[in-house]
Amino acid sequence: MNAALPGPDSVLAPRHASRWPSVEVDDQVIVWNDETQELHHLDVTATLVLRLCDGESTLSQTAADLAHLFGVEPDQIRGDVIRCAGMLAGAGLVEPVAARAT
Incomplete structure (x- = not known):
């Protein structure tokens, strides 16, 4: 499932799609998406x-x-985090979940 993360970010709590096998190498992760037959090499961030x-x-x-x-400051990196989560969602590595109301 390649789902994009909709906005706004304050109501989303993406979840790692842990069904894909992964291996950790140093501070990085390599993930195999069996659905798409793609290997993803994630950098540290x-x-x-x-x-x-x-x-x-x-x-x-x-x-x-x-x-x-x-x-x-969080404002300095918020956009990068949102873009990264969107990339992870597009690769099928995270799934969007509505955050619980507090």
């Missing part, structure tokens, strides 16, 4: 975003977590 796609955290929360890790 995409690997971090993928790991944070737990179906609970919104993309805004993911950006805040990564901003804290990198020592920058």
Whole structure:
């Protein structure tokens, strides 16, 4: 299922599509999508975003977590996180999930 992530990011909590086999090499992940017969080599940043796609955290929360890790403001990386999650969704590696109301 190649689903794009719709906006706005504050209501989305993408979930890692863990049905695909993967292997970790150093700080990177290589994932095989059996549906599309494609191999995906994720860099360090995409690997971090993928790991944070737990179906609970919104993309805004993911950006805040990564901003804290990198020592920058969330607004500086929010767009990159959204684009990365969109790329992961397009590759079938994450699935969009509506975030729970708090």
